[in-house]
Amino acid sequence: MVPHGDPTRNTIEELSQLLSPGDVVIDGGNSHFADDQRHAELLTRVGVHYLDCGVSGGVWGAERGYGLMVGGAADVVERCLAIFDALRPPGERADGFVHAGGVGAGHYAKMVHNGIEYGLMQAYGEGYELLQASPVVEDVAGCLRAWTQGTVVRSWLLELLVEALHQTPNLAGISDYATDSGEGRWALIEGIQQAVPMPVLAAALHARFASRQEVSPALQAVAALRDQFGGHGTGPSPAR
Amino acid sequence: MVPHGDPTRNTIEELSQLLSPGDVVIDGGNSHFADDQRHAELLTRVGVHYLDCGVSGGVWGAERGYGLMVGGAADVVERCLAIFDALRPPGERADGFVHAGGVGAGHYAKMVHNGIEYGLMQAYGEGYELLQASPVVEDVAGCLRAWTQGTVVRSWLLELLVEALHQTPNLAGISDYATDSGEGRWALIEGIQQAVPMPVLAAALHARFASRQEVSPALQAVAALRDQFGGHGTGPSPAR
């Protein structure tokens, strides 16, 4: 598990000179699936096997087990099953592990997983904000908590949001600056290249981009246009 | 639990003539929160109490308990707790029940819950579609199943999607005509009125609207424009 891009590439190149034929390299980081093809080719030339493994679970995985998505040759996956079984959640293997396909399929699946994650998080965020804005709801945190059992929207992310609100009532002082680690971008770009409509992922990703802007040139243009045709005036906002 | 709108209103009016002071009416249907105000006023005039109760859980609630969000006066909610306790999921009360606020707060919370639901479902749908379109992933259903334990995107809806794919591999023959019961619309309209940005809910709702169109006049206009300036031509689509 090495940061994707150059660090992973350099590590693979180094390993290609150190390992012996029949050895296996498992990239458990967040490489782009196109890199996997290159890394596998590089290692194959020296007889080393390659698996790509998407890993989900965050800081909680150490305790509960990690969801694993693996790409590569079936016999190599088979050979490494004991490793995957040790890392994945207990219970049926298929509930926390998949051999998704050939080289790259593991990281592809992880990329899609993360793309979904963006949409889920933004959906909960929007609902939380609408509750906050409600003229009638008084117990916002209580509503979210009441959804954790029995309801259609129950999920682990919802439980985490309930926990966050318990730790920091009203999320007071928490910045709305939302970074992104890159996999959501890859998922949207891949969607574009496959002509898959992903309006929810796009909306969620763009909301994060916007959250990080000190000033939005696009909205400056909108405000300037309103002034041009309507004489609405522009100037420092009252709020920011 | 009566369909919202006229059926609920008529029932409330009828009950207002049959019930005695001190009685309690609980609207467990999906009324709009603005209707709750009117219904409560109507009943209050004859001394009857009113609670609005959003109920989530679908057809599974009978077995596992329903998530409940209640609006109304605290003493009336208190008086009815035994009813809510009998319906909600077992375990801590606050994990499946909330007294969200005054009259209307229960249905408001349910409306927001459903708005979130739209975003979650579309997020999973988009991810499923990207996996389907992937040039490297071979076991799409296996990926979704592998996410049900340990991963960040695990949820009840994900489990239902896994079950749907188990029952109907590749969702073959399932129509992509996605109806909406109205609460997502209310949530988005309320968001507009409160100036809450809800791009994910909007995207999810619009995707459903589009799914139900035989022909999209907007896209006809786009196609006609492309032909006007580019001579790209128009005509019957190859596919539909």
Add this chain to the structure above:
Amino acid sequence: MVPHGDPTRNTIEELSQLLSPGDVVIDGGNSHFADDQRHAELLTRVGVHYLDCGVSGGVWGAERGYGLMVGGAADVVERCLAIFDALRPPGERADGFVHAGGVGAGHYAKMVHNGIEYGLMQAYGEGYELLQASPVVEDVAGCLRAWTQGTVVRSWLLELLVEALHQTPNLAGISDYATDSGEGRWALIEGIQQAVPMPVLAAALHARFASRQEVSPALQAVAALRDQFGGHGTGPSPAR
């Protein structure tokens, strides 16, 4: 032309007591089309005719003529044509005037016009921002100006943006706080009620809402969630 809502309603009520049968009231403001029905009924009871007239053109209309969209009975529209001809742009009547339909149709058309306007402005804004962010484009204002003749994206709004950039290079100091006068909201709400997919209008409107927030609770929730599962940390943003 009176501000919509109570001011218009009060004026109509007052006029209904002052005018004589056969008189005509023209609401040239931005009333909601549903109000038109009520206003027309109120005036009809005293024999006064009612036309609703959407007016576009902003501060430039005085010079160039206003685009006019009128709703009401054909014979009343006919009777008032001289007024409309005096206000509309010179040239063919149909290029700057329409009798759109019965009562309310004029304001409905104006509402749609404004909904389109939101999308157009945001589209130009996004393009302007991408040019600004470009690693290769050096003359952003020059690009926009070069589009004003001959290109597919030429329009009056584009000319206004070129003018704004001429007056305020880089829009330096112009706030990105973009207000909305309400018609975009009505258009989106009407779209929801008619089940018309309007993803571009929704995106444009939500971008304005977001531009006015000091803090986004939704993005606070997203940031809090990232910290919960990934230990990514939260805190004051570096930029805002």
Add this chain to the structure above:
Amino acid sequence: MVPHGDPTRNTIEELSQLLSPGDVVIDGGNSHFADDQRHAELLTRVGVHYLDCGVSGGVWGAERGYGLMVGGAADVVERCLAIFDALRPPGERADGFVHAGGVGAGHYAKMVHNGIEYGLMQAYGEGYELLQASPVVEDVAGCLRAWTQGTVVRSWLLELLVEALHQTPNLAGISDYATDSGEGRWALIEGIQQAVPMPVLAAALHARFASRQEVSPALQAVAALRDQFGGHGTGPSPAR
């Protein structure tokens, strides 16, 4: 002007062997701006100059002149001005021509231009559709035509839409299958890579993708989920 990708690349390679030092190659097609760097390097090695020129105007350009956006070295641009002046619209040079920056800037600007175009077209399309759906507007085409003079939304694209509706009332029989030539995708991908929020472009592009699907797997998943939790049923749509 050669189709982008391999045809352009092959042509550049061929020219690099035929031309003499000091000659100039102008790529007036729709190449990706990253290709421009490679093409310029290839030609520079043999002393040949390279300009990239984005061209807008469609089939109408021959008559009215083309909007031109050029990238490359200033002295080379200067040398070719007579060519650009012959192609651009009459009037001031800066209203239909820009030297946008170094190599690639011309195609970058054209890419952004096309990205804007997607948003504009979808905005008009949505407005057209809402007028069509209106319960009060009777003369939809008349409304659009009345916007061509004096209004805030007047533009060349609007005039083309009016013309299309004149040629084909109600756009009857025109397919809603909207293709894309690729530059909108590039613009959105570039926006993602520059972290520029482009929700309107994304919405417009995704609407086109969706218009071309016979079946939407994402919406099949949504429909399947609704059936799973709500027993709403699935099946062939009534309409499609």
